[in-house]
Every structure is written in C-alpha cells, then in structure tokens.
Amino acid sequence: MTDNVSLVSGVAKRYASALLDLAEESGATADVERDLGKFEGYLNESEDLIRLVKSPSFSAEEQISALSALLDKAGITGLAANFVKLAAQNRRLFVLPDMIKAFRALLAEKRGEETAEVTSAAPLSDDHVKALTEALASSLGKSVNIAAKVDPALIGGLVVKVGSRMIDTSLRTKLNSIKFAMKEVG
Structure with missing residues (x-):
C-alpha cells in the first residue's frame, strides 16, 4: 500500500521543481516567490480559502473561478497565478x-540557505526574528530563512526546527516534563 504522505510529498516536489525550472528560465524567480508567499498568507488567514483548497466537494471549475477572483484582487499574476490555477485544474x-x-x-537549497521553522506562543518582533536569524546562521554556518508560525498553546518559548533537528524550549514542554516527573515520584 502506498504511503499517502510520501505520495503527496512526491507530487508537491514534482510540481515545485517544475515551477522553479520555469521561474528560472523566465527570470521570474523573485516574483514567483513573492506571489506564492502572498497567496500563502491569504491561505493562513482564511478558513474559507482553506476549505476551498482542501475540500473535494468543489469542482475544478468552481475552484478556478474563486481562485481567479482572489488572485486578481491580490495582484498575483504570471507564473504563480498560472501555477495555482493549474493545481486546481489538475485536482x-x-x-x-x-x-x-x-x-x-x-529555492533555498539552490541559494545555499537553510530554512528554520520557528513556532512561538506570540508573534515575534522584527528584532527577535533578526536576533534568531543571526544566532542560527552563526550556529549553522550558512544563511538562514525564518518561517514563523504562532501557536498560543506553547504558552511561551520557542520550537525551532531546522532540517531533522528540533529544539523545543516551550513552556508547554517544560510543564509536561514536570508533570511526568511528579507522576513518577508520587
């Protein structure tokens, strides 16, 4: 039986690789990166958009129509817009x-950069992002991009993932450790 996660991962990598090749050929890599980031921002903010993207109950035509309106309103054009529409057309x-x-x-691999997924309890300030970027860059010895997410359930602290490594300094994890230690004692 095929593992669903690896199937999705393979599809995602193939599409992304093709998009990167097209973007490099046309010299639009920065535009595509910016536009995809903008679209991802909308995706993170809207439950309705997530439902449109994830639900199989919408037809390809309905998805393309709704996405075309959103892309036009957001000013997302060119390769990025065509890419989103192609994904919808191909289900x-x-x-x-x-x-x-x-x-x-x-893209980060081509640039020799590393991406760090940083999850915090509250949004990070620009100063915190800059300090974290500098600390990770000096630790890893290469340029680092921060992909920040917010998870209030962490209570405080950070969870930093770089490649297969993870550093969890969240209060939630520390409190859970204390809770388990107290259970073992009592």
Whole structure:
C-alpha cells in the first residue's frame, strides 16, 4: 500500500521543481516567490480559502473561478497565478500548501540557505526574528530563512526546527516534563 504522505510529498516536489525550472528560465524567480508567499498568507488567514483548497466537494471549475477572483484582487499574476490555477485544474489544489513549501525548500537549497521553522506562543518582533536569524546562521554556518508560525498553546518559548533537528524550549514542554516527573515520584 502506498504511503499517502510520501505520495503527496512526491507530487508537491514534482510540481515545485517544475515551477522553479520555469521561474528560472523566465527570470521570474523573485516574483514567483513573492506571489506564492502572498497567496500563502491569504491561505493562513482564511478558513474559507482553506476549505476551498482542501475540500473535494468543489469542482475544478468552481475552484478556478474563486481562485481567479482572489488572485486578481491580490495582484498575483504570471507564473504563480498560472501555477495555482493549474493545481486546481489538475485536482491537486489540496497539495498546494506542500507545493509552496517544497518550492521554498528547493529555492533555498539552490541559494545555499537553510530554512528554520520557528513556532512561538506570540508573534515575534522584527528584532527577535533578526536576533534568531543571526544566532542560527552563526550556529549553522550558512544563511538562514525564518518561517514563523504562532501557536498560543506553547504558552511561551520557542520550537525551532531546522532540517531533522528540533529544539523545543516551550513552556508547554517544560510543564509536561514536570508533570511526568511528579507522576513518577508520587
């Protein structure tokens, strides 16, 4: 039986790789990166958009129509807009968030950069992002991009993932450790 995660991952990487090749050929890599980031921002903010992207109950035509209106309003054009519409046309829209992540990962690899996924309890200030970027860059010995997410359940602290490594300094994890230690004692 095929593992669903690896199937989705393979599709995402193939689409992202093709998009990166097209973007490089046309000299529009920066535009595509910016536009995909803008689209991802809308995706992170809107439950309705997530439902449109993930739900198989919408037809490809309905998805393309709704996305075309959003892309026009957001000013997302060119390769990025065509890419989103192609994913909808091919009924692969549910993989689009993974395609965007794969595109960023491939682009970062080409640039010799590392991407750090940072999850915090509250949004990080620009100063915190800058300090964290500098600390990770000096630790890793290469340029680092921060992909920040907010998870209030962490209570405080950070969870930093770089490649297969993870550093969890969240209060939630520390409190859980204390809770388990107290259970063992009592």
